[in-house]
Amino acid sequence: MDIEQARFNMIEQQIRPWEVLDQGVLDLLAEVRREDFVPPAYRALAFVDMQVPLREQGRRGQCMLEPKVEARLLQELQLRRHEHVLEIGAGSGYMAALLAHQAHHVTTLEIVPELVAMATDNLRRAGVRNATVRQADGARGWAGEAPFDAIVLSGSVAEVPQALLDQLKVGGRLIGIVGDEPMMRATLVTRVGERDFGRIELFDTVAPRLLGFDEPPRFRF
Numbered sequence: 001m002d003i004e005q006a007r008f009n010m011i012e013q014q015i016r017p018w019e020v021l022d023q024g025v026l027d028l029l030a031e032v033r034r035e036d037f038v039p040p041a042y043r044a045l046a047f048v049d050m051q052v053p054l055r056e057q058g059r060r061g062q063c064m065l066e067p068k069v070e071a072r073l074l075q076e077l078q079l080r081r082h083e084h085v086l087e088i089g090a091g092s093g094y095m096a097a098l099l100a101h102q103a104h105h106v107t108t109l110e111i112v113p114e115l116v117a118m119a120t121d122n123l124r125r126a127g128v129r130n131a132t133v134r135q136a137d138g139a140r141g142w143a144g145e146a147p148f149d150a151i152v153l154s155g156s157v158a159e160v161p162q163a164l165l166d167q168l169k170v171g172g173r174l175i176g177i178v179g180d181e182p183m184m185r186a187t188l189v190t191r192v193g194e195r196d197f198g199r200i201e202l203f204d205t206v207a208p209r210l211l212g213f214d215e216p217p218r219f220r221f
Helices: 003-018 023-031 040-045 067-077 094-102 113-125
Strands: 084-088 105-110 131-135 148-157 168-180 183-191 197-205
Touching: 003 023, 003 067, 023 067, 023 094, 067 094, 067 148, 067 168, 067 183, 067 197, 084 094, 094 105, 094 113, 094 131, 094 148, 105 113, 113 131
Parallel strands: 084 105, 084 148, 105 131, 148 168
Antiparallel strands: 168 183, 183 197
16 A cells, blocks of 8 residues: 555545545645554554544544544544643543644543553654643543643544533533434534633544443433
8 A cells, every 4th residue: 555645635636525524634744654543453544534443443532533633523622732732532542642733732531441551652752742641531521731722532422421521621512422413513612701601513524432431321211
């Protein structure tokens, strides 16, 4: 496989048509080697328009999102160089690497020990020094370093926990995929005041659940 041609095709045929037009984001996707964050068993899928499993027998929620979804979330977040970011769901470390190139520092939380080790090793080999992987339940956030300028959910949740919203600075943004199958939406929440939040639904997609997040009660008739 011609790696550079495959990377070019991913950007031009998948990502740009999905309304990712920010040149800084496109340049970043060309720079950060996605294939280095994909498990060896799935490396042939590094540039394919699909979710990539992170373990051969991994449970639901343990995957890399489609490249176009990662790119669109990154574009909509509009990170600035001075900002501190919290990511929920480190996975392989790829999204943390992208975030770290745009922000001052990234703290990324992962509940699965095997993925903590994977993400830590991948970020080290990629030379990313401003991202820290911590083993933790992402639903609780990381209060010791809060408040954050931005929070990224690298997976879906039924509802955004208030505990995470409380860890945003005023003016801070949280982005993630919210809802239940088959109707989930990428959603951007902005903290506009101490108790006030704005919410914009960006696009429809479907993503596996983040582990550790409570499901709301379901009514049966």
